Amino acid sequence: MGAFQGGLTYRQYRVNQHLPPQWQKKVQEGLSRHLAKEIDPSGDDERSVGWCNAHFALDTSISLEQCLYNEYVVIGVRIDTLVVPKRLLAVYCEREERRAMQELKKEVLSRYERAEIRDKVEETLRKKVLPTIKTAEVVWNWETGYVRFFSTSKGLNEEFVELFEESFGLTLTPEYAYTVAHDPSLGLSTELLKSLDTAEPTAFVDQDTLIDTLRGEL
Amino acid sequence: MDLSDKIKRAEFLGAEFMTWLWYCEEAQGGIFDLGGDLGQIELSFEDRLTMSTAAADEQEDSFKGGRPTSSIEARMALRLGKLARQAKIRITQGEQEWIFTLREAPLMMTAIKLPEIMTKGGQTQFFERMFLLEHLERIYKALFQMFLELRLSEEWRSDHLPMLRQWVASGEVEEG
Known part of the structure; x- marks a missing residue:
């Protein structure tokens, strides 16, 4: 096209x-x-x-x-x-979080630790994504x-x-x-351009036709 | 009012222009004399048409196949106050023929099919395509100019609108 x-x-x-x-x-x-x-x-x-x-x-x-x-x-x-696709980022982040939890012998990571992992993973993946x-x-x-x-x-x-x-x-x-x-x-x-500024839409159908048509529709 | 407000405010002209073209197709047999070096063209509505009112939540009617502008359903939509919002249009001049979709807001031509070009490839083909495209644009703008000259004139309400309403009401074009 x-x-x-x-x-x-x-x-x-x-x-x-x-x-x-x-x-x-x-x-x-x-x-x-x-x-x-x-x-x-x-x-x-x-x-x-x-x-x-x-x-x-x-x-x-x-x-x-x-x-x-x-x-x-x-x-x-x-x-x-x-942009690193969100799903891809989530999967790799989870892998790194699991690894970190094992290393640190923790069941839950802090928000700071998770953010740090996310940044590192994103940085690595950016180099691999086209x-x-x-x-x-x-x-x-x-x-x-x-x-x-x-x-x-x-x-x-x-x-x-x-x-x-x-x-x-x-x-x-x-x-x-x-x-x-x-x-x-x-x-x-x-003159015409001036009237363009104040022009309003006009109905192409008159009231009587519209009412008759609506009645016919019902 | 800034330019974007003025643009938004005047958007209704797109649907009115398209519906006026439809009226002219029936009133003049689709023949338009554009004057100057543009001369005469023939315009016809093709097999796709979309109609609705300006209300945002209004039901839209889409017609496909055949000649929608002559269908009872499209005539009924006109009588319900709906206007043409998108239509496939053919313009013929001599042996040349352009087919495109006209959209109301923004008012523009899309999916433009140019007349057949004899040259294949290279710069010559590009120049021919641009020549034919710019010719179509001149035709399109001349038609829009014709519409605006009527639409923005003092005679719009007194002379032209009654004829359009008569056409919408009866499906018949009043003899001018």
Whole structure:
């Protein structure tokens, strides 16, 4: 369901600013600063979000030049998550707790001892567990200012917007009925846009029809 | 009111737009003249339709197969005050045909199937896909613009809404 093949499903955004004359340099810098990075298993980070090659998520040595397709910038967003599965953690913690109880000749461990075991087990398991990788393509038409993000997941969209705005110093407006109405390409008059702010839902059915239908239903 | 409040407040326009498209499909035989270089298109509702009222706990009606917009059940749902919330739509222009699902909130097209592309693979295929996608987006926005120009005008209540209500009540389109 992406830009290159198959059906297309995406959220569309509009860049709020005009691009400066030297935009390529700025975008290249933003890309380089926010390239996707693998999570260090010996650290504490559980999540990492960055740019990658739209065709191959493990390629993070991208340059703007290779992402430019005429008026389109085509990049990938990669989100790595490194979390030890809860059930796995529980099983290994229990094993270590049993071992500790035997060694210490105790029937119950204190809360502190259990927490310490949990931290150690988690640290060890983090080095053995592989991160999950989610990716989605981004197609940015820098001429029209429309940006398509090929995922409809609310969480991924929020992370994408944050990454885009931080990387390029540009802000995005997501497309909703209200914001599309304000899209300059629609050319709606100021008067109509003003009435949009006060418009109320209208019933497409009149009272008599509704009552008759309800009576018929009963 | 900040932007997110305004967005939330205007969400109802999505379902009204979709139901208006349904009305136009019947009133105009699905033909829309979008003017300019977009020209004429034909729009039809396909085999999937979801309807409900705006109430959160309201029962949702989902129709699958055949032509739901002409079914007695869908007409009944309209008469109960329900609006189209999700629909599979086909747009035809010349020999080109786009099929997609239109959703009301956020108002967006999903699962877009583009007209057949002759080029396979490479950058040319990508450019063709983007060209066809952007053309569809222009059509979609032109339709939404047509709707908003009526919906936000002073004539909405006096001229257009009575015709829509007549259509909902009788299933017949009033001669304009």
